[in-house]
Amino acid sequence: MTTALDVCAITKRFGALKAVDEVSFRVSRGEIMGFIGPNGAGKTTTMRICSTLELPDTGDVQVDGVSVTENPREARRRIGFMPDSYGAYANTSIDDYLDFFARAYGLRGAARTAVIERSIEFTSLGDLREKYIDSLSKGMKQRLCLAKTLLHDPAVMILDEPAAGLDPRARVELRELVKALAGMGKAILLSSHILSELAEMCTTITVIERGQVRGSGAVETVAQGVTSGQRIFVRALAGVDALQRRLLELPQVSKVHAEREGLAFDFLGDERALSELLANLAASGLGLIEFAPKAVDLEDVFLSLTEGKLQ
Amino acid sequence: MSTQATMTERLGDRLNPILVKEVRQALRGKYFRVLFWITLLVGTLIGLGVIAEAGSEPSIETGRVFFMTIFGVLSAAVHCFVPFSAFLSTSAEWDENTYDLLIISNLRPRQIVQGKLLSALIQALLYYSTFGPFLVFAFLLNGIDLGSVAVILAGSFALCIALTLSGVAASSLASNKILRVVIMALFGLGLMAVWGMSLGLAAAITFEPQVLRSIEGQVAFVVFLTAALVLALLANAVALARFAHEEENRSTPLRVIATVIVVFATLWGTWLVAEFGAGEAMMGCQAAAVLLSFLPWLLLSTEPEELPRRTSASAPRSRVLALLQAAYIPGGGRGALLCFLLGALAVSGSLLGMRFASGSLPIALDVTVAVAAMYAYLLVFSTLAGGIGAYFVRRASARLVLRIAVVVAVPVLIIVPSLMAIFLDSNDGSDAFSHGFNPFYVVYALGQGERPTLALVGLALAVALSLVVNAPRVYSGLCEILAASRTVRTKGTDAPAA
Structure with missing residues (x-):
């Protein structure tokens, strides 16, 4: 696939704080990359650099082959940026809002009308087009912002927390819209705290913490990287603390962490060793209730790669 | 249709x-x-x-x-x-x-x-x-x-x-x-x-x-229109700079307008003195220029020191040209340099203009001293603050606070000593505003032929301090532009022939 967004070793300092530290990753056309990290990890700063709103101290970003530092105006034509804080004008209807931004992107006459119609149709805002933005629900405002972002048909879309504050229905609708955009060949970089949402949407992820990339690539590849051996979930009547003490005494057990009412851990041994581990736990008088292999999900990846570790 | x-x-x-x-x-x-x-x-x-x-x-x-x-x-x-x-x-x-x-x-x-x-x-x-x-x-x-x-x-x-x-x-x-x-x-x-x-x-x-x-009234009207035009150009340059991308050169247009203000004021003053023979005209024009220059000078001397990456890449290849252009290239040190150069231009221009227009050296000197005092205050308020701030201020928000603090400091420095004089002085407080922190008093006194010695000595010391504080960053600014020029030359040499 063709690379549409190439982030190359960008660094950004704010005074003494290194907000972004040598961050690199790539997003191809048709790819949805989830950009994950705790608050203050540097996600928004990275996205703002990609959108030409901030300037990296070092490094560069290529948007569809255009450098954001050398040719920001040209890069902007290829980027659709949807910020986390939604921008709306007072006393403005949906039609007027889209008309303004279409004009701002240099669209004229029939072309402008066609583009607005297409965006409204894609985001299903047709019935509300005369309504003032102030009166729209959060979900509708997000749709409108997405419609605005689509007006100039960008190759790369950067969506900062698009699902924040949306109700479940609006989230599902947004997910479908994003998938449709990827189907249209757009490269999408999307940040969110709702990992289950990202898991359903993203083909690749980049995990960032304290300004540094902790892992990047296809979800399965990154997941394999964070687990050593196989991951097991275990639950016992004796409770989490006693179970954790016992697990940490056993060989080939690592990365023990709390999950639901039990614990999850990585086990390095083979099937025979796993059988012995199970027997050992069963014999330890902890009252074993559940012992099962567990698929690594995005939450596990996130917790393993960031500061959520217990071990 | x-x-x-x-x-x-x-x-x-x-x-x-x-x-x-x-x-x-x-x-x-x-x-x-x-x-x-x-x-x-x-x-x-x-x-x-x-x-x-x-x-x-x-x-x-x-x-x-x-x-x-x-x-x-x-x-x-x-x-x-x-x-x-x-x-x-x-x-x-x-x-x-x-x-x-x-x-x-x-x-x-x-x-x-x-x-x-x-x-x-x-x-x-x-x-x-x-x-x-x-x-x-x-x-x-x-x-x-x-x-x-x-x-x-x-x-x-x-x-x-x-x-x-x-x-x-x-x-x-x-x-x-x-x-x-x-x-x-x-x-x-x-x-x-x-x-x-x-x-x-x-x-x-x-x-x-x-x-x-009357001709005086018509000239005053044209001067008024000129001042409005300059204010509009200045505000336009500031707004354009704020809306421009961080990578763009947002400073040079403001520097050009700052120069135009000083040149306009000096030429207008000279013409008015030649036409009507009143030295006050030069003082009036330069006073208007000082008021209009306050904000741009403050902005220029408190800019971040480093050259933006794209501006650096477009530095002149010639070392001499780079040095000649230095005062018009972004950077706080180079901004301070421009302020000092414009101050010198205004003072020398006023002296020459007055000498040429009035024909009297003593009158020319009297007016020039008053003009020099105006620009000295302007330099102190803009470059001294910028020079000191350059050692501490790194973040954009802190830079903005510094700029606002200077704007607020000017009336405070005028009013506080005056209020102290009113409350502490046993006299009736009629001369409470007659102190060295009040540029209006000092310039007015000079215009009346008085010599407020203490204020002038203090002002000279403050300008000298400003020069000392700014010298290192002006030097760094010049070295930076020379280095950028060298990089451009090297790149040009390394680039394969088309």
């Missing part, structure tokens, strides 16, 4: 997008509608009151009072409400989180500023057209001749443009809401002061129409 409709649509396409949006918003919003009707109502009621007071046989005086009353209301609208609405409109881009969306659209900074200006001017034109019949009525009452009305309205419109651009520029200075409220308060106070000034000028023309027939 008819030809006319097609033409209209094409014309509509050509309109500035910001203008279209702002006019739509203004017509639907409450701010303009409410203020417009209130202004009209107040103007009508006061006008009717004046007519009623005059009785059945209105005199010329009645016409003049009627004109001034209506102009007072119109001036409040076009010199306060309209610029303030431009301030609020730009401010709303921050508050409504649309600033980033504007920046990353295809709109150029020039289009954004023009759109804000044009939409405000449309509101102003609505006020002018509404109050036009009232002003004609004042003419019918024999209160004022049409020439005076035209001059007052032309001056008023020029001032409206300058103030509106100032509103856009002032509002674009800070993204932080609290700082913007501080700026808004200062801007609001400034508008009130300008309103008072515009009423004073209009009254002078209305009640003494012969002023405009």
